[in-house]
Amino acid sequence: ILSGGQSLTTFYNDVWRSADQGRSWEQVCAAAPWGIRAGHHSHVMGDEIYLFGGARNSSDRIFYPELWVSKDLGETWELRCELPHDMGRAGMQVCHVGSTLYYMGGDHDRPVFLPNWAGRRNDVWKSEDKGATWELLGHAAWCPRTGHQAVAHNGKIVVIGGHVPGPKGHASKIQAVAHDLWLWDPRDGIDGWQLVTNNVWGAADDSLSQGKSDFRIEVRDNEQIHRREPCPRQVLQQHIRRILRVQTDRRPIPVWRLIPLTGVRRASRREEVILDAARMVGDLQACHLHVA
Numbered sequence: 286i287l288s289g290g291q292s293l294t295t296f297y298n299d300v301w302r303s304a305d306q307g308r309s310w311e312q313v314c315a316a317a318p319w320g321i322r323a324g325h326h327s328h329v330m331g332d333e334i335y336l337f338g339g340a341r342n343s344s345d346r347i348f349y350p351e352l353w354v355s356k357d358l359g360e361t362w363e364l365r366c367e368l369p370h371d372m373g374r375a376g377m378q379v380c381h382v383g384s385t386l387y388y389m390g391g392d393h394d395r396p397v398f399l400p401n402w403a404g405r406r407n408d409v410w411k412s413e414d415k416g417a418t419w420e421l422l423g424h425a426a427w428c429p430r431t432g433h434q435a436v437a438h439n440g441k442i443v444v445i446g447g448h449v450p451g452p453k454g455h456a457s458k459i460q461a462v463a464h465d466l467w468l469w470d471p472r473d474g475i476d477g478w479q480l481v482t483n484n485v486w487g488a489a490d491d492s493l494s495q496g497k498s499d500f501r502i503e504v505r506d507n508e509q510i511h512r513r514e515p516c517p518r519q520v521l522q523q524h525i526r527r528i529l530r531v532q533t534d535r536r537p538i539p540v541w542r543l544i545p546l547t548g549v550r551r552a553s554r555r556e557e558v559i560l561d562a563a564r565m566v567g568d569l570q571a572c573h574l575h576v577a
Contacts, residue, residue, distance in 0.1 A: 286300065286301070286302050286327070286334060286358065286359045287300070287301045287302075287303075287310070288300045288301075288317070288325075288327055288336060288359065289317075289319075289321070289322050289323060289325055289336075289339065290323050291323040291343075294343075296321035296322060296323055296341050296342075297321060297323075298316055298317045298319060298320050298321045298322065299312060299314060299315055299316065299317065300312070300313050300314035300317055300355075300359040300360075301313065301359075302358055302359055313358065313359050313360045314359055314360055314361070314362070317353075317362050318353070318362055318364075319336060319349070319351065319353045319362060319364075320341070320349075321341050322339035322340060322341050322349060323339060323340065323341070323375070324338070324339045324340050324375025324376055324397075325337060325338050325339025325340075325349070325375070326338060326339070326377055326378060326379050328379040328380065328381070328386075330381050330384075330386065330415070332356065333354050333355065333356055333415070334354065334355040334356075334358070334359060335352060335353075335354055335365075335379065335386070335416060336352070336353040336354070336355070336362070337351075337352055337368075337372075337377065337379055337388065338350065338351065338368070338372065338373055338374055338375060338377060338391070339375055340373075340374075340375045340397075343396055343397045343398070344395075344396040344397075345395065345396075346375075346393075346394070346395045346396065346397060348373035348374055348375065348393060349373050350367060350368040350369065350370050350371075350372050350373030351364060351366075351367060351368060351373070352364070352365045352366050352368055352416045353365065354415075354416070365415070365416050365417060366416060366417050366418070366419075368419065369410075369419060369421075371406075371408075372388065372410065372419070374391040374392055374393050374404075374406065375391060375392055375393075375394070375397075375431065376390070376391045376392045376394075376431030376432050376433075376447075376448075376499075377389060377390050377391030377406070377431075378390055378391075378433060378434060378435035378444070379435075380435050380436055380437040380442055381437060382437050382440055382441075382442065382471055383440075384413065384415075385411055385412070385413050385471070386411065386412045386413075386415070386416055387409060387410070387411050387435075387437075387442060387471065388409070388410040388411075388412075388419070389406075389407070389408065389409045389410070389425065389435060389444070390406050390407055390408070390425075390429070390430055390431065390433055390435075390444075390447070391405075391406050391431050392404055392405050392406070392431035392448075393405075393406075394431070399458055400448070400450075400458055400460055402429075402450065402455040405429035405430060405431060406429050406431075407424050407425045407427055407428060407429040407430065408421060408422075408423070408424050408425070409421075409422045409423065409424070409425055409475060410422065411471075422474075422475045423475035423476075424475070425444070425467070425469070425475065425478050426467065426476075426478040426479075426480070427444060427465065427467050427478065427480075428449050428450070429449075430447035430448055430449045430463060431447055431448050431498075432446070432447045432448045432498035432499040433445060433446050433447025433448075433463070433498070434446060434447070434500055434501060434502045435502075436502040436503070436504055437504075438504050440470065441468055441469060441470050442468070442469045442470075442471065443466065443467070443468055443469075443502070444466070444467045444469070445463075445465070445466050445467075445485060445497075445502065446462065446463045446464060446465070446485075446496055446497040446498055446500065447462070447463050447498050448460045448461075448462060448463075448498045449461050449462070449463045461496065462495075462496030462497060462498045463496045463497075463498075464483070464484055464485050464486055464488045464495065464496040464497065465480060465482065465483045465485065466480075466481045466482050466485040467479065467480055467481065468481050
């Protein structure tokens with residue numbers, strides 16, 4: 286499922302679906318009721334697709350404190366709730382442990398290409414009623430950031446990378462791209478975040494190293510799979526060139542290693558999965574669902 290996003294100047298609110306590993310695409314909703322936006326986040330829990338926040342416009346950005354839900358693979362959408370105002374942002378992450386949703390980080394950058402340090406977030410919210418109501422748990426130990434990635438695995442949440450302040454901190458508009466990895470068991474409370482490593486890809490521990498932002502993590506076959514997402518100026522017309530893998534099955538998380546694409550299980554034909562696309566677009570959202 287692919288939803289929304291933007292080219293350099295155009296924003297979208299269409300929804301596309303592929304049932305053959307991205308080889309062909311069907312538009313299932315030409316104009317979703319959530320309106321044009323980019324920088325939103327989509328998440329799957331059970332048989333529902335959740336679409337959070339995002340913004341329209343690149344300069345004078347308008348943020349959406351909303352949660353929309355689809356129960357029919359993106360064809361129709363309903364507004365589940367108006368989120369607390371500060372949750373209207375872009376670049377955040379959402380994942381779930383059991384039936385509890387967790388929403389964390391993100392930005393209120395305006396314009397999109399300059400950091401608004403006061404609007405960057407490291408807060409963590411939770412919902413135990415499928416997004417209808419939300420509770421602020423507090424602030425994570427990792428610094429405020431956007432474009433990071435989070436995934437739930439074995440009852441814990443992993444947060445990696447993202448855009449963070451550069452060497453001069455908030456005194457400069459220059460950003461760095463992080464390469465740290467944090468681990469959290471929600472049962473430990475908001476103070477339970479643990480820094481596992483500051484050089485998750487074997488990068489040097491400094492702000493000029495090979496950090497990552499706006500990438501993607503998924504869990505397949507009890508492994509975490511990392512792949513690079515396109516930047517707004519790229520045409521998505523090539524297959525994934527590299528994937529990083531890490532085992533986290535109740536063992537310490539080692540430094541990630543590069544593996545060839547052929548080492549990853551191919552998705553079955555019965556999975557809705559986004560692997561590739563062929564239009565110039567950025568800050569879109571993609572998710573996959575297992576269907577019967």
